[in-house]
Amino acid sequence: xxxxxxxxxxxxxxxxxxxxxxxxxxxxxxxxxxxxxxxxxxxxxxxxxxxxxxxxxxxxxxxxxxxxxxxxxxxxxxxxxxxxxxxxxxxxxxxxxxxxxxxxxxxxxxxxxxxxxxxxxxxxxxxxxxxxxxxxxxxxxxxxxx
Amino acid sequence: xxxxxxxxxxxxxxxxxxxxxxxxxxxxxxxxxxxxxxxxxxxxxxxxxxxxxxxxxxxxxxxxxxxxxxxxxxxxxxxxxxxxxxxxxxxxxxxxxxxxxxxxxxxxxxxxxxxxxxxxxxxxxxxxxxxxxxxxxxxxxxxxxxxxxxxxxxxxxxxxxxxxxxxxxxxxxxxxxxxxxxxxxxxxxxxxxxxxxxxxxxxxxxxxxxxxxxxxxxxxxxxxxxxxxxxxxxxxxxxxxxxxxxxxxxxxxxxxxxxxxxxxxxxxxxxxxxxxxxxxxxxxxxxxxxxxxxxxxxxxxxxxxxxxxxxxxxxxxxxxxxxxxxxxxxxxxxxxxxxxxxxxxxxxxxxxxxxxxxxxxxxxxxxxxxxxxxxxxxxxxxxxxxxxxxxxxxxxxxxxxxxxxx
Numbered sequence: 001x002x003x004x005x006x007x008x009x010x011x012x013x014x015x016x017x018x019x020x021x022x023x024x025x026x027x028x029x030x031x032x033x034x035x036x037x038x039x040x041x042x043x044x045x046x047x048x049x050x051x052x053x054x055x056x057x058x059x060x061x062x063x064x065x066x067x068x069x070x071x072x073x074x075x076x077x078x079x080x081x082x083x084x085x086x087x088x089x090x091x092x093x094x095x096x097x098x099x100x101x102x103x104x105x106x107x108x109x110x111x112x113x114x115x116x117x118x119x120x121x122x123x124x125x126x127x128x129x130x131x132x133x134x135x136x137x138x139x140x141x142x143x144x145x146x
Numbered sequence: 147x148x149x150x151x152x153x154x155x156x157x158x159x160x161x162x163x164x165x166x167x168x169x170x171x172x173x174x175x176x177x178x179x180x181x182x183x184x185x186x187x188x189x190x191x192x193x194x195x196x197x198x199x200x201x202x203x204x205x206x207x208x209x210x211x212x213x214x215x216x217x218x219x220x221x222x223x224x225x226x227x228x229x230x231x232x233x234x235x236x237x238x239x240x241x242x243x244x245x246x247x248x249x250x251x252x253x254x255x256x257x258x259x260x261x262x263x264x265x266x267x268x269x270x271x272x273x274x275x276x277x278x279x280x281x282x283x284x285x286x287x288x289x290x291x292x293x294x295x296x297x298x299x300x301x302x303x304x305x306x307x308x309x310x311x312x313x314x315x316x317x318x319x320x321x322x323x324x325x326x327x328x329x330x331x332x333x334x335x336x337x338x339x340x341x342x343x344x345x346x347x348x349x350x351x352x353x354x355x356x357x358x359x360x361x362x363x364x365x366x367x368x369x370x371x372x373x374x375x376x377x378x379x380x381x382x383x384x385x386x387x388x389x390x391x392x393x394x395x396x397x398x399x400x401x402x403x404x405x406x407x408x409x410x411x412x413x414x415x416x417x418x419x420x421x422x423x424x425x426x427x428x429x430x431x432x433x434x435x436x437x438x439x440x441x442x443x444x445x446x447x448x449x450x451x452x453x454x455x456x457x458x459x460x461x462x463x464x465x466x467x468x469x470x471x472x473x474x475x476x477x478x479x480x481x482x483x484x485x486x487x488x489x490x491x492x493x494x495x496x497x498x499x500x501x502x503x504x505x506x507x508x509x510x511x512x513x514x515x516x517x518x519x520x521x522x523x524x525x526x527x528x529x530x531x532x533x534x535x536x537x538x539x540x541x542x543x544x545x546x547x548x549x550x551x552x
Contacts, residue, residue, distance in 0.1 A: 070316060127301055
């Protein structure tokens with residue numbers, strides 16, 4: 001299987017997610033919102049899953065949410081992550097609409113203190129992988145207080 | 147069950163085909179670690195054995211079903227090349243393993259009804275143990291190729307399947323109090339069955355609950371033993387009308403009911419149910435199983451032996467509750483002790499060892515095992531088994547196949 005040379009970084013030019021990564025590069029978290037019904041629509045798609053509206057606008061969100069679930073990876077499944085273990089991929093349900101679950105990674109956490117539904121907030125940190133020259137600013141999340 | 151699954155998925159509107167189709171031949175290829183064989187060779191071996199079991203010849207077959215996955219097809223051309231047959235075959239790509247190991251008999255029933263075919267083989271083979279080193283994330287490769295995952299999941303290390311399902315397990319543990327020891331009870335039951343089944347890849351390796359709990363985390367809350375094998379192998383089964391089955395050599399194993407359920411969020415486990423947190427820890431069995439049980443005019447209490455597609459312990463646990471063998475959220479307590487053991491007097495489960503301990507042939511060997519159970523030919527034989535159920539799963543979809551010995 002042939003992958004991009006910079007895998008596992010995201011492809012910043014792929015149209016459906018380009019605005020997401022563009023916003024992250026500027027330190028903002030943005031999610032497409034349906035202009036017809038006001039719902040946030042995640043993952044990005046051409047029409048709203050609820051009302052089939054076709055006008056979706058990338059909209060800034062607070063970056064606050066709840067820890068929906070997480071895991072602690074003890075052994076890397078991809079060689080590019082070998083230097084990262086243990087690390088904590090997570091899903092975060094956004095404060096604006098918990099139906100939006102962002103896939104992310106936790107930072108600045110105490111593993112023993114993590115609990116489901118605890119409050120978290122976005123921080124922007126670069127993703128870097130061995131053998132990949134460039135880096136990409138990404139929305140990661142850290143535990144916070146209510 | 148008291149829960150209306152709301153709008154995160156749906157049941158396929160299946161016609162009633164109960165009692166129309168029978169499984170008359172069942173065969174497994176050799177299951178092994180990396181073997182150097184191609185999926186095509188493995189599939190041909192499985193078909194040869196299934197036909198031998200049925201007492202039929204390749205030229206008796208006029209229908210072929212397989213999964214349209216690039217490397218796992220066993221097409222009409224492959225069939226003819228393997229068996230030297232020249233005749234026309236009805237072909238369907240709605241067959242093979244995973245969810246289709248359960249739903250292929252439905253498609254076959256419609257084809258038999260329409261007289262498109264009289265004798266149909268469903269086959270699946272895989273050589274991922276051999277191919278693993280060339281794959282990105284092993285069997286995760288198909289997910290690495292998906293562009294939303296490539297751009298919104300993989301960069302964060304949310305990849306591959308063990309990460310998806312450990313995430314689901316963590317949330318299930320939180321929601322319902324499910325414990326590691328309860329997940330371990332599933333792994334232990336499957337291993338005990340594999341220890342009794344000579345063809346199982348882990349036939350020689352025992353596993354106690356203490357062994358399970360002492361083993362290191364792979365992706366917390368999963369240990370290695372929560373995850374399925376990666377092996378080479380395959381299986382095939384032969385279908386014809388229940389009427390014609392009476393003239394063949396084995397007791398008639400009929401398809402009493404079949405169902406199919408689909409999640410709206412497809413392969414994106416991260417989004418399943420959207421705002422519905424309960425759907426995140428569920429499978430489309432909530433849509434599929436009611437269709438199959440209604441068609442069969444049976445309930446879960448009637449089932450003598452169950453086999454579910456089990457890539458991870460949590461997928462077994464969720465299907466058991468989503469099919470209605472216990473209320474939602476109670477499967478953790480339900481599976482404790484020996485309830486899933488073939489001789490435990492409860493719900494004998496994956497009596498060949500499942501994908502955790504028998505072989506990673508994506509569910510089709512589960513159906514073979516159920517046929518053997520209903521004929522009384524299984525290694526870990528359940529006494530007087532008459533009703534057997536297969537729960538198929540792919541993530542986006544689940545299928546339910548109810549088999550009955552006539």
